[in-house]
Amino acid sequence: MKRLDGRSNEEFRTVEARVDVVSRADGSALFAFGNSKAIVSVYGPRQLYPQHLQNPERCLLRCYYDLASFSVPERKRPGPTRRSIEISYVMTKALEPAIKLEAFPNSVIDVYALIIDSDASTRCAALNAASLALANAGVPMRELVSAVSVGKLGNELVVDLTKEEEDFKVIKEGEEQKTTDIPIAFLSRSKKISLLQLDGKISAEELFKAIELGKKACLKISKIQERTLKKIKNIKK
Amino acid sequence: MEVTNLTKKRIEELIARNKRLDGRSLLEFRKIFVEKGVTKKAEGSARVRIGNTEVIAGVKLNLTEPFQDTPDEGALAVNVEFFPIGSEKFEPGPPSVEAVELARIIDRIIRESHFINLKKLCIKKGELVWMVFIDVYPINDDGNLIDASIIASIAALKDAVFPAREEDKVKYGELTKQRLPLNDSVIGLTLYKLGQKFIFDPTTIEEEISQARITVGMSYRKKEFIHAIQKGGETPLREEEIKEAIKIIIKKGKEILNKINL
Numbered sequence: 473m474k475r476l477d478g479r480s481n482e483e484f485r486t487v488e489a490r491v492d493v494v495s496r497a498d499g500s501a502l503f504a505f506g507n508s509k510a511i512v513s514v515y516g517p518r519q520l521y522p523q524h525l526q527n528p529e530r531c532l533l534r535c536y537y538d539l540a541s542f543s544v545p546e547r548k549r550p551g552p553t554r555r556s557i558e559i560s561y562v563m564t565k566a567l568e569p570a571i572k573l574e575a576f577p578n579s580v581i582d583v584y585a586l587i588i589d590s591d592a593s594t595r596c597a598a599l600n601a602a603s604l605a606l607a608n609a610g611v612p613m614r615e616l617v618s619a620v621s622v623g624k625l626g627n628e629l630v631v632d633l634t635k636e637e638e639d640f641k642v643i644k645e646g647e648e649q650k651t652t653d654i655p656i657a658f659l660s661r662s663k664k665i666s667l668l669q670l671d672g673k674i675s676a677e678e679l680f681k682a683i684e685l686g687k688k689a690c691l692k693i694s695k696i697q698e699r700t701l702k703k704i705k706n707i708k709k
Numbered sequence: 710m711e712v713t714n715l716t717k718k719r720i721e722e723l724i725a726r727n728k729r730l731d732g733r734s735l736l737e738f739r740k741i742f743v744e745k746g747v748t749k750k751a752e753g754s755a756r757v758r759i760g761n762t763e764v765i766a767g768v769k770l771n772l773t774e775p776f777q778d779t780p781d782e783g784a785l786a787v788n789v790e791f792f793p794i795g796s797e798k799f800e801p802g803p804p805s806v807e808a809v810e811l812a813r814i815i816d817r818i819i820r821e822s823h824f825i826n827l828k829k830l831c832i833k834k835g836e837l838v839w840m841v842f843i844d845v846y847p848i849n850d851d852g853n854l855i856d857a858s859i860i861a862s863i864a865a866l867k868d869a870v871f872p873a874r875e876e877d878k879v880k881y882g883e884l885t886k887q888r889l890p891l892n893d894s895v896i897g898l899t900l901y902k903l904g905q906k907f908i909f910d911p912t913t914i915e916e917e918i919s920q921a922r923i924t925v926g927m928s929y930r931k932k933e934f935i936h937a938i939q940k941g942g943e944t945p946l947r948e949e950e951i952k953e954a955i956k957i958i959i960k961k962g963k964e965i966l967n968k969i970n971l
Contacts, residue, residue, distance in 0.1 A: 557809045562939075569945045654938075664945035668923070670938035671821045676959060679935055680952055687948065 476636055477506075484620060484632035484689055489600070489700040491608040499609020501700075503601035505632050507591035512601040514609040516581035531576035535563040535583045537598055543590040559595045566599055566619070566657045566667035572612040581611060592635040593621040596655055599667065600693060607701050618693040619657035619667060622682040624674050629682050631689045649673070656686035660694040663687070712917045720918060721904045731912065736961065738910040741969050743860065745868040752884065753869020757861040759910060761851035766861035767844050768869040768889075772877055775831065775838040783830020784840040787816040789847075789858060796850040811855060814939050815845070815862050818897040818926030821936035825866065829890035837877055841866075841889070852912040855924055859897040864971050866891060896962045896971075897926035897937065900954045902944065907954060909961060920944035923951065925958045929966065933959055 479485070485506030494500035497513035504510070520526045537559045541550045552560075567583065583605065585598035596619035603617040623633040626642045626649065633653060642649050652672025659666055665683075674682070720730055727735055739760030748754040753768035775782060789812040791799040799805075804812075819825060830839040843865060845858045866889060873883035901911050901919040911919055921944040926937035935955070940946065946954070 554809050554813060557806055558813050561806045561810055562941075565941065565943065568943060659945055662945070664947050665940065665951055666945035668938055668940040668946075668951065670935065671817045673821065673928075673934045673936055675932065675934060676955055679955065683948060683951065 475630060477634065481628055481630045482685060482688065484693070485634070487693070487696055489604065489696055491604050491700060491703075497605075497609070499605045499607070499611065501601045501604035501608055503597050503604060504589075505591075505593050505597050506634065507589050508587070508594050508597045509589040510585055510587050510594065510598040510601040512583060512585045512598060512605040514581060514583050514602075514605045514611065516609075517576040517579040517611065518581075520578060520580035525580075526578040528577050529574065531571075531573040531579045531581055533564055533568055533571060533573060533581050533583065535560045535567065535585065535602065537563055537585045537587075537595065539587045539590055539594070543587050559598075562667055562669065563595065563599055563602065567602055567606070567617055569664070569666050570603065570613050570615050570617050570659055571606060572614060575612055581606070590635070592633045592638045593655070595619070596621050596632075596657070599657055600697065604697055604700060615659045615661040616694050616697050617657050617666060618660060618690040618697060619655060620686055620689040620693060622654045622656060622686045622689075624652040624654075624672065624678060624682065629678065629685055631685055654679070654682050654686065656683060656690065658687055658690035658694075660691075660697075712914050716914065717918050720915060724904050724906050724908065727906070729908070729915070735906055735908045736957065738965065741860070741965070743864050743969050743971060745864055750882075751865075751869075752872055753865045753867070753889070755861050755864030755868055757857050757864060759853055759857045760912065761849060762853055762857050763848040764854065764857040764861040765846050765848055766858070766865040767846075768865045769842045769844070770869070770872060770879070771840050771842070772832070772837055772874065772879055773840045775835060779827070780835040781831045782827040783825075783838040785816065785820060785825060785827065785843070786840065787812045787819070787843045787845070787862065789815070789845045792846055795847040798850075799847075810939070810941075811858055812845070814855065814897070814924055814926075814937065815843070815859055817937040817939075818859060818895065819843075819862065819866070822892070822895045822926060822928045822934075824863070824892050824895045824928075826890040826892065839871070841869075850913060852914075852916045853899065853910045855899045855922075856897070856910065859926070860969070860971070863895060867971055892928070892930070894929040894966060895926070895936075896966050897924055898958050898962050898965065899924040900958050902942070902946065902950070902954075907957060921946055923954050923958070925955055925962075927959055927962050929963055933963075935959075
């Protein structure tokens with residue numbers, strides 16, 4: 473089956489991946505799935521203040537995700553929302569296992585992700601960019617984090633949803649069926665899952681298939697990330 | 710509560726041998742009590758106790774204009790308030806990240822499973838609909854607030870009735886006998902990973918030392934469906950672990966729904 477934009481079910485949108493996009497930052501990257509575009513800056517590892525937040529055993533990782541006010545059809549009021557607070561939090565948890573945080577006691581790494589153009593799957597684009605930006609900053613990492621959204625549209629499982637697909641509705645057995653959205657992040661070497669969310673309606677068997685599909689796509693994305701990183705001549709720090 | 714290394718080690722050793730400090734088996738819940746209609750002013754309310762953990766959820770309704778993108782649907786808003794009575798970790802001020810995450814998990818389970826038939830909350834398309842507010846207050850945190858809050862929210866909705874209405878004004882204090890348009894058999898449960906094992910319903914100490922959790926919201930109608938998932942905690946999970954966890958949770962959800970009268 474062809475999708476609305478002509479892709480096959482297992483195909484993600486054209487990826488744009490670059491590092492060193494913000495010279496002021498310690499590390500930075502841009503990652504886009506089609507029209508979903510994230511820019512991420514990493515600052516740190518740096519001393520953490522106020523001092524009482526310092527942990528003598530490990531570095532603190534803080535992520536801030538937000539949509540630019542002009543990145544959505546109707547202007548979004550700038551500043552954090554409940555949605556962005558939750559996404560920042562799950563992103564932090566998805567990135568933590570990949571970073572050698574124990575190497576920098578009493579420090580902090582700040583990861584700022586701004587979505588400048590949004591067409592669904594933005595948290596996945598932001599995570600992919602964050603992973604690149606951390607590596608670009610020279611932060612010691614165990615592995616990369618790669619993320620993709622898997623969706624169930626009608627009876628089809630597809631990779632990397634667009635907004636149009638996310639909002640797609642089919643009438644099935646007299647019941648309006650909305651798209652099920654499943655963002656997944658895999659760690660590139662251990663192949664473990666560090667982010668998994670879902671909303672919609674799906675059976676357990678289909679979910680397991682969706683995870684398989686997500687894994688395949690994530691492995692491809694991690695290869696793209698590796699290639700992107702190898703292109704840089706001098707790693708900062 | 711800071712868990713000492715000694716206690717942590719002891720619990721981990723026990724769990725590795727399929728035992729727990731309070732004598733439960735790994736997948737056993739503490740006793741769950743659900744009590745409905747615990748407040749007078751709310752249109753619906755419930756108190757849920759799981760062991761020493763206690764949560765009160767209240768439902769309020771008001772009349773409002775529908776959202777532009779859903780002109781023929783009522784609205785739903787879920788809020789979790791970590792008021793400082795429940796734990797030394799709760800602080801006054803704007804909602805913490807944990808409170809926001811929990812509210813959004815509950816919201817997703819209720820919304821995506823169509824537990825409330827929002828279309829039936831429409832009074833006049835594009836002009837007037839009912840808005841349902843669910844507010845959850847943890848009263849005492851002894852672990853597993855997530856499941857307690859989900860169950861309390863569902864119970865409070867089941868308890869709720871519409872208030873009387875005059876045109877576009879609610880006559881608060883005057884309740885009708887009409888219940889909210891709800892579907893049956895929805896629940897959400899959380900499985901925690903501690904050491905190499907999975908456990909349900911951790912106490913505060915167990916929760917503190919668990920490395921990962923996964924919450925699944927499900928419905929059991931003609932078929933079983935998953936409507937919401939949230940993986941949490943520090944540690945990533947292997948694919949097989951996730952599959953195993955989801956199967957365990959689906960089975961347990963059915964068991965709990967049969968056991969407690971929601």
